[in-house]
Amino acid sequence: MSSEPDSSPARDRAAELSGDPSAVEGPLEGYHHETYVIPLPEAVAGGDAGRGKCRSPRENLLWFDRRCFLSEERLLLALRGHVEGAAVPRVYTVSDETLLQEFIEGHTLGELHPSGEHVPDALVDQVFVLFERLADIAPGDLAVERRCTPEDRSDDHDSADFLERLVHFAEQRVYRYNRPRLGPLFDELGLDDGCFTALRDRVAGLRPRRFCLLHADLHRENFVVDAAGRLWTIDWELAMFGDPLYDLATHLYLMRYPDWQHRLVAKRWAQVMEERWAGTAWEGGTKGWEEDLEKLLDFKRAQSVFTDVVRATEFLTRSPDDEGLLVKEAHRLHAVLTAARRPLRLTGVPAPDRIAAALDRAAR
Template identity: 55%
Template structure:
């Protein structure tokens, strides 16, 4: 790692630490380039702590609706609101270096228990408790700058309006905004403007539920386990106020629990949110499948773009192998969303051919 790098995040990390050799990173992450640094003269209760120094990745495509203007501002507002084992929000150092978050020493839950595997009861209980704490936080009780306009916020309890805004974001900001570069690929995969009409019909008729704060990205890599087996919840950038059942649906979709543990999480979630916000689980048995269907459909549009970009420069014999693997992966994503999007069951050959055609067409552009 060299301080002469053109990376703004790395340059800032080296400047803050005063020692390029003490900088660790970049850490794995999609939205930011992140480095971990010790700060001279800044320590915690247990002695020297390290801090996260990060910058948004340049030219990044955002595929998720954002609600709050600043993750750091949200975390400051949540201090004392989400507490205990599951709500151990990393402290922010304001007096010396504003905006830095404490780096949690430990391993991600995903590193310890990979996707599709059961997670131990000690962590399962902490996640349930986190959902209970989130259900207590209401929009009128939290003073944080928000990026969405009042006109773009659904009325309290309007779960159908909340989901419509998520569908509309995917339609406008992911699908339509990227049509110039991916129109042909979308078409070859059977995706067009009618896909969203079919999706809206499939997820209609949601039951009303009281809104609360949602993390909206609770997966195994966003939980960090420390040496005392405590879970720390990180990466709150996609947090929003809305339908609590959407947070559960997103969590189940991303966590890939074994079937028995997924059913147990749904049951425990219902009991937890009802304790603090009665009505939060109303209609869950009917609505959870609809919200999971939306998550599968939403993933199609983001994964089409990301997959295409991942094979853009792959050429020759290795390129064919990369293309085949990408096609198979994208086929599975499309196959999981055939019902909500009303598309035909894809084949690996068809998806691979569509990706190959897009890559060839892309290569011809100046």
């Protein structure tokens, strides 16, 4: 759990909904929301003795990813009947304005199998059940309100345009938006406008694929394993419609599987998708998937550079005298920059001590 004031409007709201302030647990760790766990109100529990998540959006946050849906809870409501066999939290309607997500009791996959460790086959099998169900949900299948206008959506199957919109968001909303404040830091790290020219050259030419619903944030902390060994997928904040290979790329990048399991998961995805598309207009739609996957992974490596630089300065601004945090963030940025040398066409990566000095100046 994160450190928050003892009282806040979000906590007060959670206490009011629960009917028992002493039963409120939290806040949970989370960037976008202040979240508390409460017993389900009697009016909506219907005999369910479980708990729900009461969330309030945090104000004045920087956005690092595109958003597709106005409400995560309403998306989850719309998913009913579309994800049979995959474990997705239920949503309870308290009022027209108040929806509570089911709180999944268990341990995150990251707690049970930390980053870099092998994930047991039984859990990977459940990840693929999710991939299969999402692959069947086309852009017109869900009646749920979206943030973006129709004009700001890529045409179904136009994977190249889908990726260009993600690159554009990273360039405009993360890099250029923060450049007036962090320009000297970007310069010291070798990050300039030319990086996006290089990135576009690197990822150009994605092949068309049938669009479907993507979770877009499938990492170890967004999977919860319950007492029965069932794998639940939480935090649908970044869900969108688009190229399913992007969901695989994001998953592989964030999961940090061992190399051998990374390769097995990628190959299995291609086999599963080819089987699902057999006999349809998209038969053969996985052609060239290996080359396109490397392009999408390079996009994720590049995107992480700009996201992590901005986040590191946020962390250090809140803890300006934390030497351990400064060293940790400098080494993390060194690793991220090194991984992105090819897609961003970086001529070199500063040593961790130089990165730490530049971060310290920016944060102060």
